[in-house]
Amino acid sequence: MMRNMFFTQAIDDALAQAMAADPRIILFGEDVPLIRRNLLARFGPDRVRNAPISESAFLGAGVAAAMAGLRPVVEMYMVDFLGVCMDALLNHAAKVAAFSGGKWSAPLVVRCPCSGGYGDGGQHEQSLWGWLAHIPGLTVIVPSTPADAGGLMLAALQLDGPVIFLESKLLSETWLEFLGSGGRATVQYAVPASGRRGPVLKKWEALPIGKAALRRTGVDLSIVSLGIGVHRALEAAERLEEEGLSANVLDLRTVSPLDRTALCELASQTGHLLVVDEDYQGFGLSGEVAALLLEAGLSVKYARVCTQTTIPYARHLEDQTLPNVERICAAARELVQPSRQDVPEGELDAKSS
Amino acid sequence: MPSDLWSLYPLMLKSRLFEEATAQLWREGLISGELHLGTGEEAIIAGVVAQLGAGDALALDHRGSAALIMRGVEPGMILRELLGYPDGLCGGQGGHMHLFSKEYLAASSGIIGAAGPCAAGFALAAQVNHPGAVAVAFFGEGAMNQGMLLESMNLASVWKLPVLFVCKDDGWAITSQSSQSTGGDLNERAHSLGLTTYDVDGRDVCAVWEVAHTALQSARSGQGPGFLHATCVHFEGHFLGFQLIRVVRDPLKEMPEIATPLTQSFMQPGGAALRERLAGLKTIIGSILSTLHDPRRELTSDPLVRARITLQQDSSRLRELEDQIASEISQVVASVFASVPQEAS
Numbered sequence: 001m002m003r004n005m006f007f008t009q010a011i012d013d014a015l016a017q018a019m020a021a022d023p024r025i026i027l028f029g030e031d032v033p034l035i036r037r038n039l040l041a042r043f044g045p046d047r048v049r050n051a052p053i054s055e056s057a058f059l060g061a062g063v064a065a066a067m068a069g070l071r072p073v074v075e076m077y078m079v080d081f082l083g084v085c086m087d088a089l090l091n092h093a094a095k096v097a098a099f100s101g102g103k104w105s106a107p108l109v110v111r112c113p114c115s116g117g118y119g120d121g122g123q124h125e126q127s128l129w130g131w132l133a134h135i136p137g138l139t140v141i142v143p144s145t146p147a148d149a150g151g152l153m154l155a156a157l158q159l160d161g162p163v164i165f166l167e168s169k170l171l172s173e174t175w176l177e178f179l180g181s182g183g184r185a186t187v188q189y190a191v192p193a194s195g196r197r198g199p200v201l202k203k204w205e206a207l208p209i210g211k212a213a214l215r216r217t218g219v220d221l222s223i224v225s226l227g228i229g230v231h232r233a234l235e236a237a238e239r240l241e242e243e244g245l246s247a248n249v250l251d252l253r254t255v256s257p258l259d260r261t262a263l264c265e266l267a268s269q270t271g272h273l274l275v276v277d278e279d280y281q282g283f284g285l286s287g288e289v290a291a292l293l294l295e296a297g298l299s300v301k302y303a304r305v306c307t308q309t310t311i312p313y314a315r316h317l318e319d320q321t322l323p324n325v326e327r328i329c330a331a332a333r334e335l336v337q338p339s340r341q342d343v344p345e346g347e348l349d350a351k352s353s
Numbered sequence: 354m355p356s357d358l359w360s361l362y363p364l365m366l367k368s369r370l371f372e373e374a375t376a377q378l379w380r381e382g383l384i385s386g387e388l389h390l391g392t393g394e395e396a397i398i399a400g401v402v403a404q405l406g407a408g409d410a411l412a413l414d415h416r417g418s419a420a421l422i423m424r425g426v427e428p429g430m431i432l433r434e435l436l437g438y439p440d441g442l443c444g445g446q447g448g449h450m451h452l453f454s455k456e457y458l459a460a461s462s463g464i465i466g467a468a469g470p471c472a473a474g475f476a477l478a479a480q481v482n483h484p485g486a487v488a489v490a491f492f493g494e495g496a497m498n499q500g501m502l503l504e505s506m507n508l509a510s511v512w513k514l515p516v517l518f519v520c521k522d523d524g525w526a527i528t529s530q531s532s533q534s535t536g537g538d539l540n541e542r543a544h545s546l547g548l549t550t551y552d553v554d555g556r557d558v559c560a561v562w563e564v565a566h567t568a569l570q571s572a573r574s575g576q577g578p579g580f581l582h583a584t585c586v587h588f589e590g591h592f593l594g595f596q597l598i599r600v601v602r603d604p605l606k607e608m609p610e611i612a613t614p615l616t617q618s619f620m621q622p623g624g625a626a627l628r629e630r631l632a633g634l635k636t637i638i639g640s641i642l643s644t645l646h647d648p649r650r651e652l653t654s655d656p657l658v659r660a661r662i663t664l665q666q667d668s669s670r671l672r673e674l675e676d677q678i679a680s681e682i683s684q685v686v687a688s689v690f691a692s693v694p695q696e697a698s
Contacts, residue, residue, distance in 0.1 A: 016618070016624075019624065020621075021623075031527050033529070033636050033637065033640070034596070034640060037611070037637045038614050038615055038617075038618035040634075040637060041615050041616075041618050041630060041633045042618045042619060042621050042625065042630060042633070043624050043633070044624075044625035044626075044629025045632050045633050045636055046625075047625070048633065050533060052534040052535060053495045053496065053498050053526055053527070057498075077527075080464075083464070084464060084499070084501070118385060118386050119386035119437070119448070120385075120387055120448075120450075121386070121447065121448040121450055121463065122446070122447075123451060123463045123464060124387075178596070179386060179387055180385070180386055181594070182387075182593055182595075183594045184379075184380060186380065186381055186382030187382040187385055310446070312437075312445065312446045313434075313437055313443075313447055313448030313451070314437030314439070314446070315385050315437055316696055317446070
């Protein structure tokens with residue numbers, strides 16, 4: 001039996017189901033009593049708490065509270081603000097299991113809105129999952145649909161270690177309203193309908209962490225993405241289909257652990273892999289995907305569409321900086337077209353001369 | 354030298370009219386994301402910034418427009434930035450939370466508390482290169498719980514840096530009441546780190562000017578950093594479209610959207626006992642009620658209204674002044690829209 005839910009509504013609903021079953025789960029962060037007011041009215045002020053603007057203190061406290069038996073869900077206003085308190089994740093949450101010889105862990109979920117597309121500038125629109133997944137010991141989840149968001153939140157709450165749960169703001173009905181429109185009808189954002197609202201199970205079940213989902217099948221190339229990027233990739237694939245290019249779209253769903261098996265299978269099937277990643281291009285997820293294909297001994301044509309600079313404030317510049325459908329289509333054509341051109345050798349020589 | 358209301362009021366009015374114009378552009382959708390206004394805190398900014406000169410630096414928060422306009426940055430440049438034009442103050446790259454002016458040594462940040470370390474660094478450079486110059490940090494009282502700000506105060510204290518830390522206290526940390534999120538007393542906190550503390554009614558521009566004058570003189574003369582605590586209101590709350598204010602202004606439209614899911618969740622089986630659920634509900638209703646009774650709804654909280662009471666004594670001079678500034682700001686807006694860059698249209 002299915003219901004329809006918005007993206008953040010689904011996460012909160014899965015969280016409520018888990019909270020009702022597990023009294024160890026508590027929730028805190030800046031403005032949480034307002035932002036999660038529905039949970040506050042059901043679970044009370046002891047379990048749904050406001051935290052001062054002190055990220056280092058309350059995230060660090062979340063790590064230790066997890067070590068001592070609670071299952072905290074710590075909310076950051078935005079993933080960008082982890083810059084203020086990275087020590088708690090980098091040097092503590094991620095290290096507890098290793099330092100204790102595997103005898104201790106810090107099972108907390110850090111919930112952060114991420115990514116851009118609504119004109120909030122380069123300090124509030126970053127994705128940063130590559131930066132987080134770089135650290136051994138952290139699980140990093142980036143869902144793209146309400147069903148996945150709820151199912152993966154439930155999985156995150158069951159995992160025995162620190163999880164960073166990232167919510168694309170363009171998919172989140174509440175964050176986009178809170179930070180973007182603010183009650184206005186005069187602004188429009190490129191929100192993919194199927195990511196914003198969709199069918200979910202009547203009762204939540206945990207989804208496997210580290211398992212990618214194939215969203216579309218094709219034969220010419222494979223597009224790999226996550227979060228909002230999945231929807232951009234799907235839209236690009238529809239356009240490419242009209243041009244005679246048929247694309248797979250793989251939704252990674254988690255950055256760490258990365259589904260190596262699915263990536264390698266898909267890359268070998270089409271021989272062309274395009275990574276669409278709203279995170280920064282250098283030293284991140286897109287490069288990691290290329291590295292694991294090389295390690296697997298696969299010889300594929302590879303390209304990527306990522307964010308290469310600080311995200312500009314101006315909307316028209318922002319649109320060009322974040323992976324958009326046009327850039328994805330152009331990269332896909334460039335990737336596949338040379339191998340589809342049946343150019344006689346003589347003609348090639350004539351062209352190059 | 355005493356404060357001069359006739360020179361401070363125009364600074365406040367210019368900033369107010371500028372920000373009201375930007376608020377209108379936000380409502381029209383020409384500014385896409387968040388917009389944090391400084392309306393209500395103009396007396397604090399004017400009382401301090403009016404005393405800054407060459408070599409002095411500004412570390413600003415996410416409400417930087419007022420300080421920059423009062424410091425002398427051309428309002429049209431800021432407006433073009435807010436609209437994302439390539440010929441804006443920061444080339445359309447920064448936006449309202451990230452306004453930078455190298456010319457005036459002014460840097461902004463959207464990260465709460467970041468003005469602390471920034472001012473300490475500007476002050477260090479002043480101590481070395483420009484003795485007598487100061488750095489001013491503007492931040493809200495919510496930032497006083499942020500480690501980096503308290504660490505900066507201590508650093509400034511032990512290095513005797515010429516910093517004035519200005520705490521604009523409106524009683525609200527983002528959307529939470531500061532009384533619920535701050536322990537102890539802010540002046541005692543700063544005092545315990547070795548700062549000279551000053552407390553003032555931040556709605557009274559002359560009072561702010563007088564206190565800031567003493568504090569700035571002290572910092573300039575090598576006496577170390579000061580902490581100026583000034584109370585104020587923010588008419589629009591944390592940012593435009595602030596949900597609690599929308600509820601108060603238009604309850605019939607906004608309340609059902611909040612109340613329906615809230616009631617459903619409250620009634621859901623599984624979860625806390627009734628007493629705790631009621632306590633949760635009380636917190637939420639309390640937030641709405643405290644917004645309803647908020648001093649920001651009172652005219653006497655407006656620093657401009659307060660200044661006008663005195664200036665009314667010469668009503669023709671006041672009218673002339675206000676007309677002149679109003680016309681200046683409307684010309685700024687008109688001239689910005691008279692030359693919209695092609696790529697931004």
